[in-house]
Ligand code: KG4
């Protein structure tokens with residue numbers, strides 16, 4: 600363990616300023632400053648507010664992480680940062696901070712992919728990832744099935760949502776039900792008192808001819824809104840717990856069925872679930888039951904590591920150092936639409952990214 604890398608990771612892709620410090624696969628600190636309350640009254644994340652909040656929180660959060668870990672910045676073996684995907688202005692704050700620290704401390708800089716970080720964080724909880732690993736990533740911005748044979752170089756997308764992300768559907772349904780923002784945790788809690796079989800909401804892209812690994816949650820969201828609207832128009836009380844439970848059941852049914860199918864089709868016997876929606880209690884329960892039945896080992900990090908945090912970026916950075924992967928150049932740029940296949944942003948890639956950004 601002594602020669603395992605000590606890496607600080609910075610995450611600012613959305614509304615969480617996360618700074619984590621990892622030694623090998625051991626988590627030493629996970630400091631988070633969230634601006635979620637500043638966005639609540641708008642019903643969604645406001646990019647400009649998020650960027651300003653990152654700027655204010657950045658240095659104190661880095662200091663807090665170093666203090667908690669009990670390490671000096673000069674002891675670090677590298678600085679990792681989310682280079683994308685995410686909100687452009689928000690990412691830029693993290694990338695600029697990471698560059699400044701790496702430059703001043705003379706440490707290697709690793710610009711890494713947010714989605715690969717969501718997968719790699721599980722190493723902090725369950726040890727090194729088996730190769731290959733299937734990953735179901737479900738958050739406010741993403742719903743994807745990814746197959747990885749090496750988390751530092753190879754993440755292959757098998758399927759993704761064609762419209763709303765799973766977390767987005769939770770947030771929108773919560774708004775329809777008047778439950779507040781973010782919707783996932785409150786729908787999860789409310790659903791505990793409801794009947795998941797009360798209302799048969801649609802399961803998107805589940806017919807035989809539909810793409811096996813893609814998702815669609817927009818029709819489900821609309822179906823819930825219509826159902827609630829009809830009740831209200833009829834002057835009847837909306838059974839909020841039943842609607843929450845039945846909606847949640849439809850989402851988790853599709854997610855877990857497709858994830859298990861992807862494992863079976865590709866001969867993969869390890870499934871990890873990450874992203875904010877992986878905190879969902881019913882998703883965890885149903886995934887466990889279906890994986891047990893299919894002989895698949897399920898790995899889900901604890902809820903605090905599933906939502907956006909700096910530890911996940913540090914976890915991937917640490918793995919990059921351990922495997923001797925090339926650091927990023929100091930012309931590293933934030934890329935709001937960084938493809939999932941680009942696990943890290945290597946040397947001198949500025950022109951490739953600028954070029955892609957110019958494409959329509
Ligand atoms: O990964 P994350 O923190 O940020 C993104 O990258 O999007 O995910 C946030 C999303 C939100 O949509 C939130 O409603 C959802 O994760 N979420 C949940 C739960 N906790 C958070 N969804 C369902 N059940 C939960 N318990």
Ligand code: ZN
Nearest residue numbers: 738874875907
């Ligand atoms: Zn995320």
